Amino acid sequence: MQQEHRPLGRPRQDHKEKPTKNVILDVATRLFLEQGYQVVSMDDVAKKCGVTKATVYYYYKTKADLFTDAMVQMMIRIRKRIFDILSADKPLKDRLLEFAKAHLQATVDIDLKGFMKEAKTSLSKDQLQQMKEAEDKMYEVLEQALINAMEKGDIPQGHPKLGAHAFVSLLTVGNYKDSDQKPIFPSIDEMTEQIVDFYWNGLAK
Amino acid sequence: MQQEHRPLGRPRQDHKEKPTKNVILDVATRLFLEQGYQVVSMDDVAKKCGVTKATVYYYYKTKADLFTDAMVQMMIRIRKRIFDILSADKPLKDRLLEFAKAHLQATVDIDLKGFMKEAKTSLSKDQLQQMKEAEDKMYEVLEQALINAMEKGDIPQGHPKLGAHAFVSLLTVGNYKDSDQKPIFPSIDEMTEQIVDFYWNGLAK
Amino acid sequence: MQQEHRPLGRPRQDHKEKPTKNVILDVATRLFLEQGYQVVSMDDVAKKCGVTKATVYYYYKTKADLFTDAMVQMMIRIRKRIFDILSADKPLKDRLLEFAKAHLQATVDIDLKGFMKEAKTSLSKDQLQQMKEAEDKMYEVLEQALINAMEKGDIPQGHPKLGAHAFVSLLTVGNYKDSDQKPIFPSIDEMTEQIVDFYWNGLAK
Amino acid sequence: MQQEHRPLGRPRQDHKEKPTKNVILDVATRLFLEQGYQVVSMDDVAKKCGVTKATVYYYYKTKADLFTDAMVQMMIRIRKRIFDILSADKPLKDRLLEFAKAHLQATVDIDLKGFMKEAKTSLSKDQLQQMKEAEDKMYEVLEQALINAMEKGDIPQGHPKLGAHAFVSLLTVGNYKDSDQKPIFPSIDEMTEQIVDFYWNGLAK
DNA sequence: TATGAATGAGCGTTCATTCAT
DNA sequence: GATGAATGAACGCTCATTCAT
Numbered sequence: 001m002q003q004e005h006r007p008l009g010r011p012r013q014d015h016k017e018k019p020t021k022n023v024i025l026d027v028a029t030r031l032f033l034e035q036g037y038q039v040v041s042m043d044d045v046a047k048k049c050g051v052t053k054a055t056v057y058y059y060y061k062t063k064a065d066l067f068t069d070a071m072v073q074m075m076i077r078i079r080k081r082i083f084d085i086l087s088a089d090k091p092l093k094d095r096l097l098e099f100a101k102a103h104l105q106a107t108v109d110i111d112l113k114g115f116m117k118e119a120k121t122s123l124s125k126d127q128l129q130q131m132k133e134a135e136d137k138m139y140e141v142l143e144q145a146l147i148n149a150m151e152k153g154d155i156p157q158g159h160p161k162l163g164a165h166a167f168v169s170l171l172t173v174g175n176y177k178d179s180d181q182k183p184i185f186p187s188i189d190e191m192t193e194q195i196v197d198f199y200w201n202g203l204a205k
Numbered sequence: 206m207q208q209e210h211r212p213l214g215r216p217r218q219d220h221k222e223k224p225t226k227n228v229i230l231d232v233a234t235r236l237f238l239e240q241g242y243q244v245v246s247m248d249d250v251a252k253k254c255g256v257t258k259a260t261v262y263y264y265y266k267t268k269a270d271l272f273t274d275a276m277v278q279m280m281i282r283i284r285k286r287i288f289d290i291l292s293a294d295k296p297l298k299d300r301l302l303e304f305a306k307a308h309l310q311a312t313v314d315i316d317l318k319g320f321m322k323e324a325k326t327s328l329s330k331d332q333l334q335q336m337k338e339a340e341d342k343m344y345e346v347l348e349q350a351l352i353n354a355m356e357k358g359d360i361p362q363g364h365p366k367l368g369a370h371a372f373v374s375l376l377t378v379g380n381y382k383d384s385d386q387k388p389i390f391p392s393i394d395e396m397t398e399q400i401v402d403f404y405w406n407g408l409a410k
Numbered sequence: 411m412q413q414e415h416r417p418l419g420r421p422r423q424d425h426k427e428k429p430t431k432n433v434i435l436d437v438a439t440r441l442f443l444e445q446g447y448q449v450v451s452m453d454d455v456a457k458k459c460g461v462t463k464a465t466v467y468y469y470y471k472t473k474a475d476l477f478t479d480a481m482v483q484m485m486i487r488i489r490k491r492i493f494d495i496l497s498a499d500k501p502l503k504d505r506l507l508e509f510a511k512a513h514l515q516a517t518v519d520i521d522l523k524g525f526m527k528e529a530k531t532s533l534s535k536d537q538l539q540q541m542k543e544a545e546d547k548m549y550e551v552l553e554q555a556l557i558n559a560m561e562k563g564d565i566p567q568g569h570p571k572l573g574a575h576a577f578v579s580l581l582t583v584g585n586y587k588d589s590d591q592k593p594i595f596p597s598i599d600e601m602t603e604q605i606v607d608f609y610w611n612g613l614a615k
Numbered sequence: 616m617q618q619e620h621r622p623l624g625r626p627r628q629d630h631k632e633k634p635t636k637n638v639i640l641d642v643a644t645r646l647f648l649e650q651g652y653q654v655v656s657m658d659d660v661a662k663k664c665g666v667t668k669a670t671v672y673y674y675y676k677t678k679a680d681l682f683t684d685a686m687v688q689m690m691i692r693i694r695k696r697i698f699d700i701l702s703a704d705k706p707l708k709d710r711l712l713e714f715a716k717a718h719l720q721a722t723v724d725i726d727l728k729g730f731m732k733e734a735k736t737s738l739s740k741d742q743l744q745q746m747k748e749a750e751d752k753m754y755e756v757l758e759q760a761l762i763n764a765m766e767k768g769d770i771p772q773g774h775p776k777l778g779a780h781a782f783v784s785l786l787t788v789g790n791y792k793d794s795d796q797k798p799i800f801p802s803i804d805e806m807t808e809q810i811v812d813f814y815w816n817g818l819a820k
Numbered sequence: 821t822a823t824g825a826a827t828g829a830g831c832g833t834t835c836a837t838t839c840a841t
Numbered sequence: 842g843a844t845g846a847a848t849g850a851a852c853g854c855t856c857a858t859t860c861a862t
Binding site: 225256257258259260263 | 821822823824825
C-alpha cells in the first residue's frame with residue numbers, strides 16, 4: 001500500500017499481487033469449468049473475486065465475452081502443455097501415457113463439447129468461432145504428433161484426425177463414475193495405462 | 206372443449222389424442238436434448254405443448270422432476286434399442302457397426318455427460334441417482350455383449366466395462382465439427398466404419 | 411359485473427373492483443404523463459399499483475409496450491372528448507372556447523412532442539407508428555371542425571391543418587410558468603378567453 | 616502526449632485547441648438537444664469528446680450541473696441571436712419572418728418544455744431556477760420588441776407576454792411530422808410565411 | 821383436468837459518482 | 842489536468858413456483 005524505495009515515477013499500483021482482470025479471468029475459468037456457462041452468474045464470479053459485479057463489467061463487457069475469453073485462454077494454455085509433453089524425445093506411447101496422466105489428474109474435467117452446446121444460444125457467431133478455432137488448434141497438436149509418428153513408421157498409416165479425437169474422447173472415460181460414485185478403475189495410474197493400451201491395441205487385441 | 210353428440214360413457218380423450226402427460230414428456234425430452242437443462246424454461250415446454258405452464262406443473266412437480274423423468278425414460282428407450290441391436294445373431298463387429306450407425310444417424314447427439322454436469326446443481330441427490338442408474342443400465346447392455354463375446358472367444362479377454370465406455374465415447378467423435386463446420390468424415394457410412402475399425406484394431410493396428 | 415342469481419358455474423374472481431390490467435394502465439398513464447418515459451420505472455408503476463414488477467410484466471411484455479398502450483389509449487379517449495365538444499351545435503368560437511377550457515383545466519399537461527422525442531430511441535418502429543397515428547387522428551377531429559366551418563363560411567378559407575396544430579400549440583402557452591412560478595394569466599377563465607381570442611384575431615387585430 | 620521541441624514556457628494547449636471544458640460543453644449541448652437528458656450518459660459525452668468520464672467530472676461536478684450549464688449557455692446564445700434579429704431596422708413582420716426562418720432552419724428543434732419536464736426530477740431547485748430565468752430572458756427579448764411595436768402603433772395594444780409565447784409556440788408547428796413522416800408544409804420558406812401570417816392575422820382573417 | 825393470475829428471487833447490464841494517482 | 846479502477850444502486854426482464862378456481 002506504500003512504496004519504500006524509488007518513490008518517483010509511475011509505479012502505478014505495484015505491490016498488488018495480481019491484477020484484478022487476471023483474478024477475474026482465473027476465477028471465472030474455474031467456475032465455468034466446474035458448473036457450466038448458464039449456472040454461473042456474474043455475481044458468483046464477482047463475489048468469489050471479492051469485487052462487485054460492476055467491476056467485472058468494467059473488464060468484460062458481457063458475460064459471453066468473459067466466458068469466451070476464459071475458455072480460449074484456457075485452451076491456449078492446454079495446447080501449450082500438450083505441445084510440451086508431445087515434444088519430448090520419447091516413444092510415442094510413452095508420450096501419450098504422460099499426456100493421459102496429466103489430463104486425468106486434473107481435478108476438473110474439461111467437457112468442451114458440453115460447453116459448446118450450452119453456450120451455443122448465448123454466444124455470438126464470432127465468439128463461437130473463436131472457441132472453435134482454439135479447440136481445433138488443440139487437436140492439431142496431437143494430430144501432428146501422430147502424423148510424425150506415421151512418417152517415421154512408428155505406427156501404421158491411418159487417419160490422424162480420427163486418431164487425435166479418438167484419444168481425447170477415450171480420456172473422458174476416466175471421468176466416469178457409476179451410480180455408486182465408483183470410477184471404472186481404482187487408481188489413476190492403472191486407469192491411464194489401461195486407456196492408453198486400449199487406444200493402442202483396440203478391442204480385438 | 207365439449208362434445209356435442211354421443212356424450213355418454215367414453216374415454217376422456219377425444220379421438221385418441223396422446224394423453225397430455227405424454228405430450229409434455231415428449232416435447233420436454235426433445236427440448237432438453239436440443240438446448241440443455243438451464244436454457245429450456247417451463248414456459249417453453251408449455252407453449253410447445255399448447256398448454257399453460259400450470260398444466261405442466263400439474264403433471265410434474267418441478268422442472269427437475271420433468272427433466273429427470275424425460276432423461277430416464279429416454280435412456281430406458283435407448284437401452285431397449287441397444288439391446289435389440291446387440292441381440293442379433295451376427296458377429297460382434299457387425300452388431301457394433303449397426304449400433305454405431307443407429308447412434309450416428311440420430312439427429313440430436315445425446316451428451317449425457319454435459320447434461321449431468323449442467324443439472325448437477327439443480328437436481329436432488331435422488332434425481333441424480335435415478336439418472337445415474339439409468340445410464341449405468343445402458344452401458345451394462347453393451348458390457349454384457351462384450352462379456353459374452355469374450356466367453357465365446359470372439360474377442361480376447363479384457364476389461365468389458367472399459368470396452369463399453371470406450372465404444373460410446375468413440376462414437377462422440379462422429380459429432381465433431383471443426384471451425385469450418387466440417388465433420389471429420391464426409392459421410393455417415395464412412396464415419397461409422399472407420400470408428401468401429403479404430404475401436405476394433407486400435408492405433409497400432 | 412356480478413351475477414346475483416345463478417351462483418353455479420365459473421364465477422371467476424368477482425368482487426374485484428377493477429381488473430388489475432386496467433389499474434396498471436391507469437397508473438402507468440398518470441406516471442408517464444407526470445414524469446416522462448425514462449424516469450418512470452416498471453417498479454414505480456408496480457408499487458403504485460400495489461403489485462409486483464412481475465405482475466406488470468404479466469400484462470405487458472415490455473416497458474415500451476406499456477408506454478405505447480398507455481399513450482394510445484389516452485389519445486383515443488382525448489379524441490373522443492374533443493369530438494364531443496366540437497360536435498355541439500354552437501358557433502365555432504364557442505366550441506373552441508370550451509375545448510380550450512377543458513384542456514387547460516386538466517391537471518397534467520400532455521406534452522406529446524416531448525414524449526415522442528424521449529421515447530424515440532426506446533420504442534420500436536411499429537410502436538412509434540401507433541403513437542403517431544393516434545396523434546394524427548386527434549388533430550384530424552379538430553381539422554375537420556375547421557373544414558366544416560370554412561365550408562359554411564363561418565371562417566375564411568385557409569389551411570385547416572395549420573389551423574388545427576396552431577390551436578393546440580397555442581394552448582400550451584397556458585401551461586407556462588415563469589421563474590417565479592407565475593403563469594401568464596391569473597385565472598384559467600381569462601387565460602382561455604385571451605388565448606382563443608388571439609387564435610381568432612391574430613397579433614395585428 | 617508530450618512536446619518534443621520548444622519545451623519551455625508556453626500555454627498548455629498545443630495549437631490553440633479548444634479548451635477541454637468548452638469541448639465538453641459543446642458536445643453535451645448537442646447530445647442533450649438531440650436525445651434528451653435521461654438518455655445521454657456521462658460516458659456518451661466523454662466518448663464523443665475523446666476524454667474519460669473522470670475528465671468530464673473534473674469540470675462538472677454532476678450530470679445535472681453539466682446539463683444546466685449546457686442549457687443555460689445555449690439559451691443565452693439564442694437570446695443574443697434573437698436580439699440581433701429583432702433589433703434590425705425593418706417592419707416588425709419582416710423581423711418576425713427572419714426570426715421564424717432562423718428557428719425553423721435549425722436542425723435540432725429545441726423543445727425546452729420537454730427538457731424542463733424530463734429534468735424536473737433530477738435537477739436541484741437552484742438549477743431549475745437558473746434554467747427558468749434563462750428561458751424567461753429569451754422570451755423577454757421578443758416581448759420587448761412587441762411592446763415597442765405597440766408603442767409605435769405598428770400593432771394594436773395587446774398582451775405582449777401572450778404575444779411572445781404565442782409566437783414561439785406557433786413555431787413548434789413547423790416541426791410536426793405526421794405518421795407518414797410528412798411535415799405540414801413542403802418547404803421551410805412556405806412554412807415560415809404561413810406560420811407568421813397566421814400569427815399576424817389569426818384564424819378569422 | 822387445466823388454467824389465469826400473481827409473486828419472490830435473481831440475472832445481466834448500465835450508470836452516476838468517487839478517489840488515488 | 843486527466844485518468845483508470847471501482848462501486849452502489851437501480852433497472853428491465855425472466856422464471857420456477859404457487860394457488861384459487
